Amino acid sequence: MSTSRICPEWPQVDKNEYRGIWVYVEHQNGVIKDGSLQLIGKARELASKVNVGVTAVMVGHKLGDLVKEPIYYGADRVVYVDDEALAVYMPHVYASVIVNLVNKYKPEVVLFAATKRGRELAPYVANTLRTGITADCTDLDIDVKTRDLDQVRPTYGGNILAHIRTPTRRPQLASVRPNVFPTPPRDTSRKGEVIREVINNLPKPNGSLISIKPVTKGDSDLPPVEKADIVVAAGRGVGGPEGVKLLVELAKAIGGTVGGTKKVTDAGWLPVDRQIGQTGKTVRPTLYIGVGVSGAIQHIFGMKESKIIVAINSDPNAPIFEYADYGIVGDYRQVIQALLELLNQRRAGKGS
């Protein structure tokens, strides 16, 4: 046990008592969030390096069979709390449940998907445990000797990678944006343990949820950017909402969706939930087509993991060409029109 002087607000922790990799598994309307499933896959990798198990943690009410799902994606064990008082999500209450479970089981690592709720929850859990946390990691590794989690995150604009560690405290907390890691396959033949925990000292909610209203979306027939296999991204160079319409046409012709740069969402040409980049969504589709996108580092940050990158830009010196597999220098209207015609011909050719 470390006896060196530490902040009196921090509990003494014995690092050796903490074992196992945990993933907080977030769910909404009976469906587990993709970001959580992806973390189970990564957790398996980390766990096998240090010979421990993967535990999924779930919190809510009327969870039913949902608690078995994490097993199918690679968890060895699910620890869950199902309580009427948890029917409504309250950040500090949910976070306190996780804190309680961590204090009982003492895992060495706890991972969170950096969804909007995950970003809200994780720092309260970390802070209440008086331990460190790293947000938006793009990679994770574990040092087999020290069992320190190597938390890799881009910093200061994205061109520097920082490796962050929490060498003296346990557990080690990290969040990862959805779609940074692939979703493991679902295998219903996998077996695992499911444990229900009861917590008696939940904090008072001191508040309540009054209403939930969905935002009305004009382009709801297109899938969200983070879920699509093909993403056509609009940049400032498309000139306006009319240009975006042309890209929607292209996206539909090739079975994809549209997203955009911050300049495009700031201008209101697309809703903000379609912004790709450091302060928007991370996408890793099989095909990304940037149209009138200059390739600012903050945008690149959110799409650089795509399998194939295409850029269409009138400026031959646009930085995006450095990140692209296939680049076309030219006016996007002409190129897209030509693409649409070709695609139509091909479809017509097949139909005849």
Place this chain on the structure above:
Amino acid sequence: MGATVISQVTPTQSVGKGEGLTIIVPVKAAVPNITAVRLDPVTHNLVREGVPLMLNPYDRNALEFALRLKDRYGGRVITLSMAPPSGKDFLESTIGMGADEAYLITDRVFAGADTLATSYTVAMTIRKLFPEFNLVVMGEETTDSTTAHMPAQVASWLGLPYLYYVVDGEVNLKEGTVRLTRYLEDEGVFEEYEFQMPVIVSVYKDSNPPREISLSRKIQARLGNLVKSVTNNELKLDQYCVGLRGSPTIVAKIEDAKPIPRKKQVFKGDPKEAAKWLIDNLTKEGVIKS
């Protein structure tokens, strides 16, 4: 099950006695151009000395949210920031925007803090200077660190409920409650909550477009020395809870991000030929169906 470390909340009783709301807005000095920075070769921390500081842009949205509540329900808005001494200037701009008072929390022992130590310093300053506060309003995240940790951490230190991504609020002074609407971008929903104050909120970065900074108010702040400094002489925080020593995370290593190798084939010329060239290549890659 083990005892939780969460203290219970004492509901606000002081509102509605004619004084209106006391709203604290912690703000950060962000480094303006995040791609042109210098890192300390030993600690890998950002070198802030000599770097011009500006108000984190999203904190202006947070301040706007606080000022709108003040406009509607009365009271005072106080900004505070843990920053190097040069932070005085951007705090003056918060007064220029409409804050009543501003505090610069500055001391050598606070240097090198990660978010745990920063949130501790900010939370303890609030507890010490403004124990009667009703709301702490923070930015969604900062542009130079983008962690969005601080609001939840401040809430944890103070043992209070909290809510992120808030876009709108309505106060009931008599009951000491606040109704908060928040936007969850990834779920595409607005949620409405009601809380007993005090409560900690972070403001959705694309809401509450900030009002102009009044230059004359800013000059007044400068001439009247309206930004007050607070050091650890007054706060008396344990030196092991703040700065580098109060920070459990370390930057073990930094490296240049290695880009994924790309083919970088570029076509210049007739758009029709370009389109054919692209479709052929994408079909070969197997990413679009032939």
